[in-house]
Amino acid sequence: MKKQKVMEPQEEIRIGVYVCQCGSNIAGTVDTEAVRAFAETLPGVALAGSPKYSCSDAGQGQIMNDIKEHNLNRVVVAACSPRMHEPTFRRAVELAGLNPYYFEMANIREHASWIHEPGEAMNQKVKDLVSAAVRRVARHRELFPRQSPVTPAVLVVGGGIAGIQAALDAADSGYQVYLVEREPSIGGHMAQLDKTFPTLDCST
Numbered sequence: 001m002k003k004q005k006v007m008e009p010q011e012e013i014r015i016g017v018y019v020c021q022c023g024s025n026i027a028g029t030v031d032t033e034a035v036r037a038f039a040e041t042l043p044g045v046a047l048a049g050s051p052k053y054s055c056s057d058a059g060q061g062q063i064m065n066d067i068k069e070h071n072l073n074r075v076v077v078a079a080c081s082p083r084m085h086e087p088t089f090r091r092a093v094e095l096a097g098l099n100p101y102y103f104e105m106a107n108i109r110e111h112a113s114w115i116h117e118p119g120e121a122m123n124q125k126v127k128d129l130v131s132a133a134v135r136r137v138a139r140h141r142e143l144f145p146r147q148s149p150v151t152p153a154v155l156v157v158g159g160g161i162a163g164i165q166a167a168l169d170a171a172d173s174g175y176q177v178y179l180v181e182r183e184p185s186i187g188g189h190m191a192q193l194d195k196t197f198p199t200l201d202c203s204t
């Protein structure tokens with residue numbers, strides 16, 4: 001008789017959503033209060049706020065306090081580019097006791113407020129970006145960084161001029177280099193030339 005897999009009870013998803021005003025960068029064109037109210041209606045969202053600057057100490061403090069006071073287990077920040085502040089918010093989430101990968105960011109500045117004219121169409125796009133982030137973070141699972149041993153060696157395939165230069169650069173950086181060439185000699189097409197422009201020097 002085939003043994004059935006026992007399903008573990010799923011935790012209740014409690015998401016905190018923060019629609020950053022970013023001063024006037026976002027709030028100057030986006031109806032952040034309407035987006036915040038919309039976020040509250042999304043499945044799994046337990047709380048939604050609209051801080052003036054989410055990345056500030058006060059904004060991060062609000063997120064950390066809400067995680068503890070409202071038992072949030074997922075966080076979405078709708079603000080600027082993740083390249084700028086995603087590490088900031090992940091650190092704040094981690095300091096509040098959550099796995100830092102229970103965080104998702106929606107870029108509503110570069111993807112909306114900075115590139116579209118104000119209006120209902122742009123506000124709808126912002127709502128769609130927030131909705132996508134909420135649905136995505138609900139499926140997140142804990143992740144943990146790990147380290148793996150790396151052999152400090154480089155394999156360069158092709159012994160033409162580009163391959164030779166790459167091998168020299170890697171060797172100068174302290175790596176063991178293996179240069180592989182299928183022909184009997186290295187140099188590629190360059191080795192077949194008699195003279196090179198503009199000095200007319202020998203190519204070899």
